[in-house]
Amino acid sequence: MVTLAEVAQHAGVSASTVSYVLSGKRSISANTRQRVERSIRELGYHPNAGARALASSRSNIIALMVPLRTDMYVPVMMEIAIAVATAARTHGYDVLLLTGEEGPDAVRRVAGSGLADGMILMDVELDDERLPLLRATDQPSVLIGLPADTTGLTCVDLDFRATGALCVEHLAKQGHQDIAVIGEAPAVYERHTGFAERTLDGLRSRSRELGVRLLHRPCDGGYDAMAVTLARILDERPGTTGIIVQNESAVEPLLALLRQQGRAVPEDVSVVAICPDQVATQASVRLTSVAIPAQEMGRHAVEHLVAKFEGRGSDEVVLIAPELTVRGSTGPAPTRP
Amino acid sequence: MVTLAEVAQHAGVSASTVSYVLSGKRSISANTRQRVERSIRELGYHPNAGARALASSRSNIIALMVPLRTDMYVPVMMEIAIAVATAARTHGYDVLLLTGEEGPDAVRRVAGSGLADGMILMDVELDDERLPLLRATDQPSVLIGLPADTTGLTCVDLDFRATGALCVEHLAKQGHQDIAVIGEAPAVYERHTGFAERTLDGLRSRSRELGVRLLHRPCDGGYDAMAVTLARILDERPGTTGIIVQNESAVEPLLALLRQQGRAVPEDVSVVAICPDQVATQASVRLTSVAIPAQEMGRHAVEHLVAKFEGRGSDEVVLIAPELTVRGSTGPAPTRP
DNA sequence: AATAGGTATCGAAGCGCTTCGACAACCTAT
DNA sequence: ATAGGTTGTCGAAGCGCTTCGATACCTATT
Numbered sequence: 001m002v003t004l005a006e007v008a009q010h011a012g013v014s015a016s017t018v019s020y021v022l023s024g025k026r027s028i029s030a031n032t033r034q035r036v037e038r039s040i041r042e043l044g045y046h047p048n049a050g051a052r053a054l055a056s057s058r059s060n061i062i063a064l065m066v067p068l069r070t071d072m073y074v075p076v077m078m079e080i081a082i083a084v085a086t087a088a089r090t091h092g093y094d095v096l097l098l099t100g101e102e103g104p105d106a107v108r109r110v111a112g113s114g115l116a117d118g119m120i121l122m123d124v125e126l127d128d129e130r131l132p133l134l135r136a137t138d139q140p141s142v143l144i145g146l147p148a149d150t151t152g153l154t155c156v157d158l159d160f161r162a163t164g165a166l167c168v169e170h171l172a173k174q175g176h177q178d179i180a181v182i183g184e185a186p187a188v189y190e191r192h193t194g195f196a197e198r199t200l201d202g203l204r205s206r207s208r209e210l211g212v213r214l215l216h217r218p219c220d221g222g223y224d225a226m227a228v229t230l231a232r233i234l235d236e237r238p239g240t241t242g243i244i245v246q247n248e249s250a251v252e253p254l255l256a257l258l259r260q261q262g263r264a265v266p267e268d269v270s271v272v273a274i275c276p277d278q279v280a281t282q283a284s285v286r287l288t289s290v291a292i293p294a295q296e297m298g299r300h301a302v303e304h305l306v307a308k309f310e311g312r313g314s315d316e317v318v319l320i321a322p323e324l325t326v327r328g329s330t331g332p333a334p335t336r337p
Numbered sequence: 338m339v340t341l342a343e344v345a346q347h348a349g350v351s352a353s354t355v356s357y358v359l360s361g362k363r364s365i366s367a368n369t370r371q372r373v374e375r376s377i378r379e380l381g382y383h384p385n386a387g388a389r390a391l392a393s394s395r396s397n398i399i400a401l402m403v404p405l406r407t408d409m410y411v412p413v414m415m416e417i418a419i420a421v422a423t424a425a426r427t428h429g430y431d432v433l434l435l436t437g438e439e440g441p442d443a444v445r446r447v448a449g450s451g452l453a454d455g456m457i458l459m460d461v462e463l464d465d466e467r468l469p470l471l472r473a474t475d476q477p478s479v480l481i482g483l484p485a486d487t488t489g490l491t492c493v494d495l496d497f498r499a500t501g502a503l504c505v506e507h508l509a510k511q512g513h514q515d516i517a518v519i520g521e522a523p524a525v526y527e528r529h530t531g532f533a534e535r536t537l538d539g540l541r542s543r544s545r546e547l548g549v550r551l552l553h554r555p556c557d558g559g560y561d562a563m564a565v566t567l568a569r570i571l572d573e574r575p576g577t578t579g580i581i582v583q584n585e586s587a588v589e590p591l592l593a594l595l596r597q598q599g600r601a602v603p604e605d606v607s608v609v610a611i612c613p614d615q616v617a618t619q620a621s622v623r624l625t626s627v628a629i630p631a632q633e634m635g636r637h638a639v640e641h642l643v644a645k646f647e648g649r650g651s652d653e654v655v656l657i658a659p660e661l662t663v664r665g666s667t668g669p670a671p672t673r674p
Numbered sequence: 675a676a677t678a679g680g681t682a683t684c685g686a687a688g689c690g691c692t693t694c695g696a697c698a699a700c701c702t703a704t
Numbered sequence: 705a706t707a708g709g710t711t712g713t714c715g716a717a718g719c720g721c722t723t724c725g726a727t728a729c730c731t732a733t734t
Contacts, residue, residue: 001451003720014684019722026723029682046449050396051720053387054689064434066419078415082403085436094452097401097434099422112383114338115431222619249619252589256621259597282559282586284593340690351714356692363693366712388690391719 002045011039022047053114062088062305063116065098065106065130067123075248076276076294077122080144083298084120091306093117104130111137117309120144120301124155126192140308142301146194150317154308156300159319160195163290164202166324167244167272170288172210175333176242176270179207180233181216182226182254184247189218199246199274213237221249223256230257241333246274255284266331277325286327293320339382348376359384390451399425399642400453402435402443402467404460412585413613413631414459417481420635421457428643430454441467448474454646457481457638461492463529477645479638483531487654491645493637496656497532500627501539503661504581504609507625509547512670513579513607516544517570518553519563519591521584526555536583536611550574558586560593567594578670583611592621603668614662623664630657 008015013032020026021036028036039045053059064084066077085095096116098106100123107130110116117140121130124145134141135152143155171179181203183189184196200216207214215237219229229250233240245251251273255265263269265285273280273289280289300318307313345352350369357363358373365373376382390396401421403414422432433453435443437460444467447453454477458467461482471478472489480492508516518540520526521533537553544551552574556566566587570577582588588610592602600606602622610617610626617626637655644650 017683048720049450049452050387050390054391055721074412074415078411082436085434086438089439095434097422097432099419101423102426113386115386223621253621256593284560284590354713385690392691
């Protein structure tokens with residue numbers, strides 16, 4: 001392993017000079033800089049991460065806590081994780097992957113050991129058990145998702161309330177009076193996951209304002225669960241003409257079932273999905289949808305965290321405005337025979 | 338931040354004694370050990386990761402390189418990543434998430450900086466550009482996936498060759514003579530991804546042995562691509578009665594299309610999928626499938642890597658035997674009218 | 675001509691831990 | 705009673721880096 005000292009010797013300067021070339025924290029003459037850089041290249045020098053962390057008390061690592069669960073939005077989670085990792089690299093940080101397995105203790109461990117300079121938490125619940133710990137340490141952090149109480153926290157999320165409202169609006173504008181919402185798995189609501197409840201909130205209040213009828217039913221993914229859920233919905237509200245789906249793994253089963261029952265999309269039923277664009281465009285019907293901006297969320301989270309590291313941070317809630325893309329699955333409500 | 342020295346003082350022992358209590362590398366009297374452990378608890382001490390890494394030249398971190406691409410198997414990748422992270426924790430390691438973004442340089446950077454003690458590479462191509470670098474460093478590593486040349490490498494993978502063979506066998510045994518294979522996206526084959534080619538290999542050689550006709554077509558995910566691919570297949574081989582799918586995002590579109598064309602599964606067409614169990618059980622038809630054992634692969638990879646750290650490692654290729662689970666999507670070939 | 679202010683570099687201290695050799699203190703077998 | 709072995713503990717030396725004065729030189733100002 002090549003060390004700083006070896007580079008210094010090779011370049012004929014002192015170790016501190018090499019360090020300053022690397023960090024740019026003091027001015028170095030062009031001549032010296034070039035000599036040092038050349039030595040670094042020739043020797044194939046890489047600074048030792050541990051030594052660096054010890055001396056500077058900064059690890060240049062961001063911890064990312066992803067949920068262990070696999071009952072929802074897996075591809076989105078993955079996309080966010082990759083976006084975080086990629087964005088972090090552009091700021092000179094690496095990402096440490098923490099699973100839910102360890103629970104809240106992971107927060108303590110990471111903060112205590114100086115393993116990471118800060119952390120990003122995904123899949124935050126409304127009353128998340130990690131939050132008290134987070135507030136207790138002075139560990140800089142950013143949440144992806146919105147807890148009930150955001151005081152003293154920085155959060156990034158899609159504005160799910162607005163998303164719900166937007167979906168209802170779009171359908172109402174086309175004359176749909178009876179709208180059904182196919183939601184996430186029941187477990188997601190039982191956990192009081194922020195985004196699910198907020199979406200529901202937006203859906204309900206906007207439909208109240210617009211005077212349309214709304215029926216919400218949670219639904220596990222998969223064909224069978226969807227079949228049961230859809231049957232119940234149509235039983236309870238036979239006049240349903242608009243459906244909003246917020247569950248990736250229910251999308252395709254829903255479309256298959258509607259097709260099978262001879263209900264045409266969008267002639268008989270309009271469908272709006274809340275899902276990644278990839279799902280919306282690859283479905284058997286091009287779905288009108290509100291996208292989950294995974295990339296953007298990951299990027300924002302990293303940028304806010306890095307800002308905090310540099311002292312320019314502020315506690316703030318960043319809600320990304322939803323965008324509804326009209327594709328082929330929505331149209332005017334059929335006129336009642 | 339509490340330090341070792343503070344713990345030592347609090348417990349009335351020397352720093353080295355505390356260190357030995359922590360590492361267990363020298364015997365410590367029960368009395369002393371308890372006093373030290375008590376002090377650790379009372380002070381809320383966490384060893385500093387950087388200092389530890391510097392002094393011991395072990396970081397207790399495993400680097401995991403995931404592909405950046407999102408054109409295939411995203412949920413599987415995520416599942417493997419989580420399995421790796423979880424398994425790593427049980428051995429006292431954390432996981433650093435590296436994306437493909439940085440390319441092969443990441444290998445150099447991680448190896449050079451001592452950031453990680455070893456690395457796990459996912460999504461290995463047959464002739465992967467990271468491999469020469471990996472062989473050049475003495476960085477312990479494990480691949481998930483199989484390159485063309487495995488000398489000096491440790492690899493873990495599902496035996497995709499056997500998987501292909503198994504699928505053909507199952508269909509042939511039921512009397513299917515004309516089998517179509519719906520493969521991964523063309524890009525996957527162009528990249529020479531090991532698993533895709535190996536599967537194909539197994540499919541081809543077994544079908545040759547069994548004397549059944551096999552038609553392989555790559556296919557991008559999504560409904561439209563699937564529609565085109567299926568039409569071509571049925572055009573070219575109208576007598577096709579067995580279909581093998583190796584592309585998660587083609588599964589549901591395929592089933593929808595078959596349904597739409599009035600081809601019953603499994604009465605008219607038998608379908609075997611190569612996909613995670615979750616997909617197979619949640620599809621609109623319970624799919625006979627060969628599962629991708631993501632958990633097992635992640636766990637194996639970590640265990641082999643840890644074994645290498647401890648000097649018990651060996652270069653070896655671990656192929657996990659495929660298991661075909663019969664569900665409702667396969668049956669005897671229809672007798673030709 | 676003397677001084678102030680920059681700029682470029684060095685030396686040394688120290689970050690918090692691991693680990694090696696030393697050494698008491700005790701036990702056991704002669 | 706003594707040599708030889710254990711066992712438990714300590715002190716000190718570093719691991720490779722950052723960073724804080726200090727210093728030496730150079731240019732601009734009075």
